[in-house]
Amino acid sequence: MHRISDMMLLKKIWEEALQKSEEKYRTLYQExxxxxxxxxxxxxxxxxxxxxxxxxxxxxxxxxxxxxxxxxxxxxxxxxxxxxxxxxxxxxxxxxxxxxxxxxxxxxxxxxxxxxxxxxxxxxxxxxxxxxITEKKRAEEERRAYLRFLKNMDRVNRAIQATNDLQQTMSDVLDVLLSIFECDRAWLAYPCDPETATWQVPMERTRPEYPGVLPLGIELPMEPAGANIYRIFKKYRWTGKIWSG
The missing domain is CATH 3.30.450.20 (PAS domain)
Incomplete structure (x- = not known):
């Protein structure tokens, strides 16, 4: 009888220990x-x-x-x-x-x-x-975008500092912009004022396979769509958000 009683006691102790172990595991799992x-x-x-x-x-x-x-x-x-x-x-x-x-x-x-x-x-x-890790990846992308912005601004600054000739400076800067944005055409527009009645393109640079599309030095009417683009540029001109994209 004592042997059976001891076995029952050991079984009870084992079951209690197992239950506590499972409860501990479940707590760690949930928390x-x-x-x-x-x-x-x-x-x-x-x-x-x-x-x-x-x-x-x-x-x-x-x-x-x-x-x-x-x-x-x-x-x-x-x-x-x-x-x-x-x-x-x-x-x-x-x-x-x-x-x-x-x-x-x-x-x-x-x-x-x-x-x-x-x-x-x-x-x-x-x-x-x-x-x-969504926020971590977003922060990493923002950091890369900011570094791209600084690198691109340095390229523009180097183009500006490379010569004292204004025409050559504008041409070199537009060439840099063609490279930065991987675009087909780049223009220098003046004035960049959404409230002005007219605007003009003093200079344009394009890739060889894409001819120019805007008349140079001719006064053009400021359309609502163009004025809105200028407002966007004015809003972000100091933040780098346009450049970083």
Missing amino acids: SFDGLFITTPSGKILDMNRKGVEMFGYDSMEEMQSLNLATDVYARPEDRQRILKLVNSGNSAEYEVEVKRKNRETMITHCSLTAVKDETGTISSYRGIIRD
């Missing part, structure tokens, strides 16, 4: 700062923690379980097959991918995905970590 998820090979969500549900803008994990990964989550459905091929060939992979929130807005994410196999070696599910 993670990253989205954690489990999906099926067919493209259904089995589980996702609170952070992941919040990241995608859904009300509950159960709501997300009704989704189709390829069409409802990936911004480009073909990305899922590309990623699965990558994961299946090496059991795990890290990658960046664009996904959709519930409101259809897109976000850029960094993911780590691992294939989970059963005792026969068949993939039974995928376990992953997902992090929203």
Whole structure:
């Protein structure tokens, strides 16, 4: 009887320890700062923690379980097959991918995905970590745009400083602008005043295969569309937003 009693006590202790371990795991799973998820090979969500549900803008994990990964989550459905091929060939992979929130807005994410196999070696599910890096990528692009702006302004400044001849300076600056914007034609327009009645083009530079289209030195009427363009340039003239694009 004592032996049976001891076995029952050990079983109870083991079950309690296992329950505590599962509760601890579940707490860590739910409180993670990253989205954690489990999906099926067919493209259904089995589980996702609170952070992941919040990241995608859904009300509950159960709501997300009704989704189709390829069409409802990936911004480009073909990305899922590309990623699965990558994961299946090496059991795990890290990658960046664009996904959709519930409101259809897109976000850029960094993911780590691992294939989970059963005792026969068949993939039974995928376990992953997902992090929203949209703001980080946006900040990186803004920094690159600002560096491009500084580089392009330096090229313009060098063209201005290269000669004291005004005509040559204007010509050189327009050539630089053709290169910076990869455009076919560049004009020097005067005056850049949306309120003026007329304007003219003192100088024009074009690529060899694109002849000029505006008469030089001729007074032209200021049309509403042209005046609006000048207003946009005046608004952003000191911010670099036009140049940085």
